[in-house]
Amino acid sequence: MATLNIPFFTTISDRFRVILASGSPRRRELLDRLNLHYEVIPSDFAEDLDKAQFASAGDYVLENAIIKAQDVYQRVKGQSDKPLLIIGADTVVVNSAGTILEKPASEQDAICTLKGLSGKSNTVFTGVCLIVGSLDGTKDPVVERAVEATQVVFGDLDDSIVEAYVATGEPMDKAGSYAYQSLACFFVKEIKGDYYNVVGFPCARFYQMLLDLHHQGHF
Template sequence: MDSCRFRTPLIDALSRRFRVVLASGSPRRKELLDRLGIAYEVIPSGFAEDLDSTQFASAGDYVLENATQKTREVYRRTKDGGPSRPLFVIGADTVVVNASGTILEKPESHADAAATLKAMSGRTNTVHTGVCLLVDDVSSSSGQPRLVTAIESTEVQFGQLDDALVDAYVATGEPMDKAGSYAYQSLACFFVESIRGDYYNVVGFPCARFYQMLRALHEQGAL
C-alpha cells in the first residue's frame, strides 16, 4: 500500500515540517486524505456548530464559517497542549442545498431523512464544502498563523425516486449522519443521474481544490 502513495516534494515537505492535524472525525475525509500520503493525526473539533444559517448571505458563506470555526477551535486547543512542531490544521464542513434554496444538514430523524429525500426526487441539489487551513507561518516572525479558505460547490441531479427505494435506504440508517440525508459514494448511488463538478466534494472533501491550496501555500513560501 505504501508504494501506491504520492511521493511529491510538496507532500514530503508538509509531512516533514509540520504537525498536520485533520479537525474532523469523518471517515470519508480521512480516507481521501490518506490517498495523498500525508502524515497526519485526527483531532475532531469541539465547535458546537450552532451558527444561524439565516444570518449569512449564502450557503457557501455559512459552510465556510462553520469550517473556519472548527479549524480555529482545534488549532487553539492543540496549541494550548504545549510546544510542538509548527501546526497545519485542516478543517472542512459540508451542507446540501435543495432546489428551493433550503440548507439541508443532517436529518433529525428517520422520518425527516425520508421526507428530505422524497422532496429531492427528480430535482437538483447542490453540495457546498468549506475548506479551511490554519497554518503556522514559518516564513514570518509575526507569530500569527496564516488562514487559507475555499468553497467548492457541486450540482447533483437526482432521478425519480419511488417511496419504496427511499424507505429502504432510510431503514439502513446510512442517511442519519449525512448532510442532505444521503451518501453518493454508497447506497445513494442509485439516486443520482448525474453530477456537475467535483465528485469528491459530494463525498465530503474536495481533493483537487485542497491540493491547489497546498500548491499556493508552497509558492508563497509558507511550506
C-alpha cells in the same frame, strides 16, 4: 491503496505538525491517499451558528470551517515545537429552495426529504480552511480558505426505491438523507462538480490550496 508521493508533502510532514480538525472517517480516508503525516484532533465547536445570519450556504460552511480550524489552532499552539498546519472543513447539503438539509430526525423525515429531492438538483458545499504557522515562528499564521460547490441531480424516485433506501438505515446519519458514495448511486442521475466534495472533502481543491501555499514559499 498506494499514496501519492508529492515531493513537497515530505517537506510539510517534516517541518510542520499537521492536524485535521475533523473526526470524519471519510475525510481521513481521503487524506490518507497523500504522503502527508497528520494527526486528528476534532474541533469542539458546537456548529451552532445562526444560518439566517449568512448570505449564502457557502459563507456558512466557510465560517464553520474557519472556526473549527481556529478552535484547534488555539488549543494546540504553544504545545508544539513545530509550526502548525491545521485543516478545517465543513459540508452542508442545500435543496433547490435554498434550505440547508440536516440529518433526518426520523425515518419519516428521511422519506419526506428524499421525496422532496426527487427529480431536482441539490448542492453540496464544503468550506475548507487551512491555518499555516510561519516556519520561523515570527509571523502571524496564514489563513487560506475556499468553498467548493457540487450540484447533485436526482432522478425521479418512486416509492419503492425511497422505502428500500430508508429501510437500509443509510440515510439516517447523512445530511440530506443520502450518501452518493454508497447506495444513492442508483438514483443520483448526475453531478456537476467534484465528486469528493459530495463525499465531504474536495481533494483537488485541497491539493491546489497546498500547491499555492508551496509556490508562495510557505513550505
